Amino acid sequence: MMKSELIEILAREQNHLAYKDVELAVRCILEQMSSALASGERIEIRGFGSFSLHFRPPRVGRNPKTGESVALSGKHVPHFKPGKELRDRVNQAYQDELARIGQNTDDEDNEDVQASRAAASVS
């Protein structure tokens, strides 16, 4: 899903809002999140996750072309930790998917299927 599709879905569900307003709202939310992180502020969304900064200490890197070493200063990188609800929903959907695939492949061994076939052949 891309930003434009997210805007379309939200506009459809909030049909009392103008498309333009939904588009601006999404941009506004993302800009506020980016600028919070850029000023070192954490973001905490219950059930979704939290964003914070991780510090990467200074290190000596190498110019891959010349092999020359270059001193790289320390920097911060954005980090996301998924919240419990997001983790659980994503994983539950995956487990359901796995169970569906599993069921299709071992239908022949499935006791319920065999039992119902036996019942059908008796009657």
Add this chain to the structure above:
Amino acid sequence: MALTKADMAEHLFEVLGLNKREAKDVVEMFFEEIRVALEEGEQVKLSGFGNFDLREKKQRPGRNPKTGEEIPITARRVVTFRPGQKLKSRVEAYVGPER
């Protein structure tokens, strides 16, 4: 102080003039629709911000940290976030807390 959904709704109210109810709903749905897409196994790409990707992890041995008992960590799907170039360079410039 961390940025929360309430702060975002307040900002939409102030900047875009949405009423408080609408602002709260839009923020709530913004995160809910991202969760729905990820739940459906779909990657979410927010240009300028970053991508939420999905990774499948195989089963691996684990341990109960309290009892030391070995229990396998079952195969699962997890969400990862890859910040976009624009966000990375904005954040890189942050020098750290003032001391």
